[in-house]
Amino acid sequence: MAGDDASPSEPSEAARAALLRELYWAEEATPLGRLDTQRVRDGLHDFAAAMRADERLPIPRGEPNLASTSRWRRQLKLRVFRFLRPVTWRYDRLLADHAELTTQLAERVQAAEAEIARLRAGSAAREPNERERR
Secondary structure, eight states: OGGGGSOTTSOOHHHHHHHHHHHHHHSOOOOGGGOOHHHHHHHHHHHHHHHHHHTTOSSOTTOGGGOOSSHHHHHHHHHHHHHHHHHHHHHHHHHHHHHHHHHHHHHHHHHHHHHHHHHHHHHHHHHHHHHHHO
């Protein structure tokens, strides 16, 4: 048959693409529960900066929905995106505002964690002295 030209050890492009797609979706993201407050704050800060930059761009960097293997489809997607872009600009600004507020909250949590650690250290230092007095 004409389709049997490829050897069984060489997967077809469609099968390879399907496997890559499954691996992408099966990949686990960074467990957010394991991030410390500083990393969460830094990530939020970076996200807010990216959203602020994107709100000024007619086409956001790395927009995945505009990719296509066909040139005419890519151009069509780009034209539709440019036509609808004024609608989505507001959401970039709102996302950036939300990320900045959350960054400020993360900074306060960081300060609270530092204060709790300082109070615990002070409490642990006073505790042996109180036992000696009894």
